[in-house]
Amino acid sequence: MTTSSSAVGLLAPLWPQPFRTTPTCWCWNEEAPRIATATSFVGNLADVSRPTSPTQSFVSEDGVINARARVLGGGTCINAGFYSRASGQEVREMGLDAELAEKSYRWVEEVVAFEPQLSEWTSALKDGLLEAGVTPYNGFTYEHLIGTKARGTTFDHYGHRHTAADPFEHADPNSLTVLLRATVQRILFRKRGGQTPQAYGVLYSDEMGGMHEAYVKDGSAGEIILSAGALGSRQLLMLSAVGPSEHLRSFGIDVVLDQPMIGRGMSDNPMNIITVPSPQPVEISSIQVAGITHSGN
Numbered sequence: 001m002t003t004s005s006s007a008v009g010l011l012a013p014l015w016p017q018p019f020r021t022t023p024t025c026w027c028w029n030e031e032a033p034r035i036a037t038a039t040s041f042v043g044n045l046a047d048v049s050r051p052t053s054p055t056q057s058f059v060s061e062d063g064v065i066n067a068r069a070r071v072l073g074g075g076t077c078i079n080a081g082f083y084s085r086a087s088g089q090e091v092r093e094m095g096l097d098a099e100l101a102e103k104s105y106r107w108v109e110e111v112v113a114f115e116p117q118l119s120e121w122t123s124a125l126k127d128g129l130l131e132a133g134v135t136p137y138n139g140f141t142y143e144h145l146i147g148t149k150a151r152g153t154t155f156d157h158y159g160h161r162h163t164a165a166d167p168f169e170h171a172d173p174n175s176l177t178v179l180l181r182a183t184v185q186r187i188l189f190r191k192r193g194g195q196t197p198q199a200y201g202v203l204y205s206d207e208m209g210g211m212h213e214a215y216v217k218d219g220s221a222g223e224i225i226l227s228a229g230a231l232g233s234r235q236l237l238m239l240s241a242v243g244p245s246e247h248l249r250s251f252g253i254d255v256v257l258d259q260p261m262i263g264r265g266m267s268d269n270p271m272n273i274i275t276v277p278s279p280q281p282v283e284i285s286s287i288q289v290a291g292i293t294h295s296g297n
């Protein structure tokens with residue numbers, strides 16, 4: 001898989017800085033109207049024909065049809081906008097600091113999460129879940145609770161989408177450079193003596209295919225934060241010669257670091273579609289209610 005015209009969320013501080021943009025709360029300007037509303041959700045996923053499409057489709061090794069975003073804001077620009085907190089157990093299992101997670105939730109929720117106004121058909125879905133025994137009804141909540149709930153949404157009351165790029169609006173533009181339409185091709189590593197390789201920069205391409213390098217300033221406390229997503233981060237590590245050595249060598253890649261687990265153990269929920277024919281047209285809305293059972297689904 002390759003991404004193109006994506007956003008870099010990698011470096012601080014960066015040098016050189018080929019161009020500086022004003023941080024933007026949307027994806028590329030020309031794509032913003034296309035991803036901006038709940039009603040454009042399906043169309044965006046279906047339109048993968050243009051090189052500038054915000055969506056890239058792929059099929060997993062298990063044969064599951066899926067999509068990933070290649071725009072600033074990532075999957076939040078193309079997904080269904082369902083917003084929910086993870087369960088306390090999940091936070092613990094991931095080894096996250098529960099207090100910090102709580103603080104982060106509150107901050108994120110101020111910027112990108114909203115209470116939904118239940119459409120007719122989602123109200124009917126809510127009633128159906130309750131009738132089917134997914135109880136109690138927990139009303140509107142961001143919390144992961146057993147039962148049926150109205151959950152948060154990243155679409156505001158006007159149906160406009162908010163994304164993971166929105167917080168850039170709150171960033172200090174003097175200390176942040178966002179490169180648009182930049183695709184990282186490789187992380188640059190240096191190896192001193194027998195030491196573990198150290199990342200010192202990235203090689204990235206611009207929209208015209210031109211190649212550029214950006215480095216952590218020499219002697220600075222800067223670091224490279226790899227944030228190309230659950231899929232892209234592993235892909236980028238492997239493209240940078242970090243991963244299962246045998247697999248990398250089979251592609252003629254000169255291994256920097258043998259890490260057998262990189263790229264392994266990935267799973268996703270398969271796409272399920274239930275089609276319910278309606279005798280009359282229904283209001284288009286994103287998913288607004290959820291039923292959570294003891295099995296975790």
Ligand SMILES: Cc1cc2nc3c(=O)[nH]c(=O)nc-3n(C[C@H](O)[C@H](O)[C@H](O)COP(=O)(O)OP(=O)(O)OC[C@H]3O[C@@H](n4cnc5c(N)ncnc54)[C@H](O)[C@@H]3O)c2cc1C
Nearest residue numbers: 006007070071074075079080081082183184228229230232
């Ligand atoms: C159709 C669909 C509907 C979904 N609905 C929901 C939902 O309602 N609620 C929910 O919680 N989840 C939903 N998801 C899942 C959710 O969107 C993803 O799990 C989530 O976006 C993954 O986040 P991430 O940070 O791992 O990666 P991403 O969101 O994919 O972010 C990765 C970012 O890195 C960039 N990138 C990758 N490689 C490079 C590179 N080499 N150079 C530069 N940039 C790069 C990408 O362009 C992207 O901006 C949905 C997913 C799909 C496909």
